[in-house]
Amino acid sequence: xxxxxxxxxxxxxxxxxxxxxxxxxxxxxxxxxxxxxxxxxxxxxxxxxxxxxxxxxxxxxxxxxxxxxxxxxxxxxxxxxxxxxxxxxxxxxxxxxxxxxxxxxxxxxxxxxxxxxxxxxxxxxxxxxxxxxxxxxxxxxxxxxxxxxxxxxxxxxxxxxxxxxxxxxxxxxxxxxxxxxxxxxxxxxxxxxxxxxxxxxxxxxxxxxxxxxxxxxxxxxxxxxxxxxxxxxxxxxxxxxxxxxxxxxxxxxxxxxxxxxxxxxxxxxxxxxxxxxxxxxxxxxxxxxxxxxxxxxxxxxxxxxxxxxxxxxxxxxxxxxxxxxxxxxxxxxxxxxxxxxxxxxxxxxxxxxxxxxxxxxxxxxxxxxxxxxxxxxxxxxxxxxxxxxxxxxxxxxxxxxxxxxxxxxxxxxxxxxxxxxxxxxxxxxxxxxxxxxxxxxxxxxxxxxxxxxxxxxxxxxxxxxxxxxxxxxxxxxxxxxxxxxxxxxxxxxxxxxxxxxxxxxxxxxxxxxxxxxxxxxxxxxxxxxxxxxxxxxxxxxxxxxxxxxxxxxxxxxxxxxxxxxxxxxxxxxxxxxxxxxxxxxxxxxxxxxxxxxxxxxxxxxxxxxxxxxxxxxxxxxxxxxxxxxxxxxxxxxxxxxxxxxxxxxxxxxxxxxxxxxxxxxxxxxxxxxxxxxxxx
Numbered sequence: 001x002x003x004x005x006x007x008x009x010x011x012x013x014x015x016x017x018x019x020x021x022x023x024x025x026x027x028x029x030x031x032x033x034x035x036x037x038x039x040x041x042x043x044x045x046x047x048x049x050x051x052x053x054x055x056x057x058x059x060x061x062x063x064x065x066x067x068x069x070x071x072x073x074x075x076x077x078x079x080x081x082x083x084x085x086x087x088x089x090x091x092x093x094x095x096x097x098x099x100x101x102x103x104x105x106x107x108x109x110x111x112x113x114x115x116x117x118x119x120x121x122x123x124x125x126x127x128x129x130x131x132x133x134x135x136x137x138x139x140x141x142x143x144x145x146x147x148x149x150x151x152x153x154x155x156x157x158x159x160x161x162x163x164x165x166x167x168x169x170x171x172x173x174x175x176x177x178x179x180x181x182x183x184x185x186x187x188x189x190x191x192x193x194x195x196x197x198x199x200x201x202x203x204x205x206x207x208x209x210x211x212x213x214x215x216x217x218x219x220x221x222x223x224x225x226x227x228x229x230x231x232x233x234x235x236x237x238x239x240x241x242x243x244x245x246x247x248x249x250x251x252x253x254x255x256x257x258x259x260x261x262x263x264x265x266x267x268x269x270x271x272x273x274x275x276x277x278x279x280x281x282x283x284x285x286x287x288x289x290x291x292x293x294x295x296x297x298x299x300x301x302x303x304x305x306x307x308x309x310x311x312x313x314x315x316x317x318x319x320x321x322x323x324x325x326x327x328x329x330x331x332x333x334x335x336x337x338x339x340x341x342x343x344x345x346x347x348x349x350x351x352x353x354x355x356x357x358x359x360x361x362x363x364x365x366x367x368x369x370x371x372x373x374x375x376x377x378x379x380x381x382x383x384x385x386x387x388x389x390x391x392x393x394x395x396x397x398x399x400x401x402x403x404x405x406x407x408x409x410x411x412x413x414x415x416x417x418x419x420x421x422x423x424x425x426x427x428x429x430x431x432x433x434x435x436x437x438x439x440x441x442x443x444x445x446x447x448x449x450x451x452x453x454x455x456x457x458x459x460x461x462x463x464x465x466x467x468x469x470x471x472x473x474x475x476x477x478x479x480x481x482x483x484x485x486x487x488x489x490x491x492x493x494x495x496x497x498x499x500x501x502x503x504x505x506x507x508x509x510x511x512x513x514x515x516x517x518x519x520x521x522x523x524x525x526x527x528x529x530x531x532x533x534x535x536x537x538x539x540x541x542x543x544x545x546x547x548x549x550x551x552x553x554x555x556x557x558x559x560x561x562x563x564x565x566x567x568x569x570x571x572x573x574x575x576x577x578x579x580x581x582x583x584x585x586x587x588x589x590x591x592x593x594x595x596x597x598x599x600x601x602x603x604x605x606x607x608x609x610x611x612x613x614x615x616x617x618x619x620x621x622x623x624x625x626x627x628x629x630x631x632x633x634x635x636x637x638x639x640x641x642x643x644x645x646x647x648x649x650x651x652x653x654x655x656x657x658x659x660x661x662x663x664x665x666x667x668x669x670x671x672x673x674x675x676x677x678x679x680x
Contacts, residue, residue, distance in 0.1 A: 033372040109263035111270035114161045134546040148182040155186040164271040166240035196238035201262045226392035255351035272298045296570035304471040307346035311336045313470040332466045350375040353454030364418025368410040374457040375407045421463040424592035435602035439485045442476035446574035474574045478612045488603035507564025604628045
């Protein structure tokens with residue numbers, strides 16, 4: 001039998017449970033009946049604590065809502081004014097950004113986005129260098145790592161922005177020999193072809209400039225109609241600001257139609273403004289006088305987008321070449337068709353030839369007939385394409401057609417032939433041409449990289465050099481041209497007094513460095529004070545500190561070259577670029593000519609041939625020129641000694657020796673040279 005304490009949870013309805021209250025108000029639980037035979041462990045009544053009485057003592061009244069008068073004054077509702085204010089601001093900001101993005105994308109061709117991207121990256125790079133350019137960088141393993149990551153950032157920016165940024169990148173690439181190796185490696189890729197715009201964009205440019213469709217302007221048919229010309233809608237080449245399409249007119253002329261990319265006209269103003277602002281900031285942050293050069297550089301780059309200016313330069317150069325007996329028949333400038341040209345479109349003669357960088361094709365044996373030139377040499381008409389093949393190509397592929405004949409018969413049945421021209425004659429013509437531009441005419445092509453030079457074979461077997469892309473030119477004043485010629489002549493004769501006098505008039509405080517940069521080889525005729533001072537400073541430094549100190553010296557050297565910004569001739573920027581490219585071309589072809597001697601000879605001779613000198617000055621300069629020719633004999637001794645060594649198996653040429661000397665000198669002065677910018 002269970003006790004009450006054990007069985008209380010199991011009491012059922014048959015057990016009588018009674019609750020009563022004692023006189024003191026205590027409640028008692030009383031059992032009456034025991035259907036289950038539960039034995040109580042305590043008396044039959046259980047006493048609990050007294051309960052409060054919760055019985056309503058008042059008379060029942062139904063609930064009546066209180067009157068409005070009896071209620072307290074209502075609290076004002078929450079308005080969330082600050083939340084609504086910031087929500088409105090965020091909404092307006094989002095709408096403004098959305099509208100700005102659409103306007104920028106469809107009307108300004110992403111000019112605002114490109115500028116914002118440039119400013120942001122400029123801030124990141126400047127901050128990175130300010131923090132980490134020191135012997136032991138706190139946020140980089142070494143100064144080299146610092147250069148590497150910032151070179152990658154800058155390269156990605158220029159490739160992403162495209163347009164004029166690519167042109168600026170190519171200009172940096174041509175001067176990358178004095179930049180850290182990380183920049184040299186990245187910027188060597190700047191000469192790759194840029195993406196081309198679709199045909200519909202090119203067609204709009206033609207329509208906007210001429211008010212005619214390509215069919216109406218050029219008299220071509222895209223359906224193969226008889227009696228009309230043909231034109232390829234896929235560009236044959238695409239550069240930073242324009243792309244080139246091939247066409248053959250109904251009269252048999254083959255033309256290169258250079259069409260400016262449609263977005264360039266809108267982007268160029270923003271791009272140059274951004275360039276100026278960034279240069280201004282960097283001039284302030286790093287104490288290098290660069291901003292004073294920006295207006296001249298911007299002016300040159302802006303002129304490069306004006307194809308009327310390019311046509312003027314091209315025709316002017318053709319006249320100068322035709323009037324110079326030493327170049328006539330060796331150099332060819334393509335004809336410009338003014339009636340088919342405008343500010344954004346330039347139509348010129350189509351050129352068939354071999355690019356300068358294709359050294360193997362230049363030198364392989366000629367497989368054509370004897371006394372026969374390569375296609376188009378001396379402006380000869382080109383054989384027409386097969387009309388049936390053209391019609392078939394247009395029918396099967398309406399856009400990416402390739403209608404121009406290959407014209408590679410001169411390679412022979414095996415396709416392994418070449419022009420069979422002499423590299424020495426080729427390079428001699430090139431150095432002669434650019435020396436005449438620089439010293440005699442004062443009209444200098446500032447972008448003679450291998451992509452802008454074609455080589456053709458004349459019936460005599462001699463090379464014919466074709467120069468294209470005449471957008472970027474430097475025009476030298478007669479006084480400056482005479483000074484520059486005399487400067488070059490003085491370099492060859494170690495006339496340090498004249499060198500110092502000329503460079504001081506240009507506002508340059510370091511003649512040794514500037515002389516070496518001009519010659520593209522170490523100048524050994526000075527007092528060597530710069531390099532000796534650097535060596536004394538660096539001798540006891542550890543590698544990291546030495547690298548840092550050398551690059552500080554490089555910055556000091558730049559400040560010395562640009563010491564007096566008002567006197568410094570702006571033309572030297574692009575003349576130095578021309579010298580750099582010509583030196584690189586000569587080295588790439590194996591240094592077949594003595595570049596220094598050829599240029600020095602032109603510099604001296606130009607002081608005799610210049611039309612703006614008096615007869616007395618010309619006569620005096622003629623006597624000095626004959627004496628100078630005798631001095632140049634020593635240069636020939638060095639050159640032919642190098643050629644004999646090459647003949648007996650030495651792999652390095654004279655330009656390689658020059659480069660090695662320049663690298664040694666540059667290493668002492670704080671930077672590393674790399675002249676092979678066209679390789680890779």
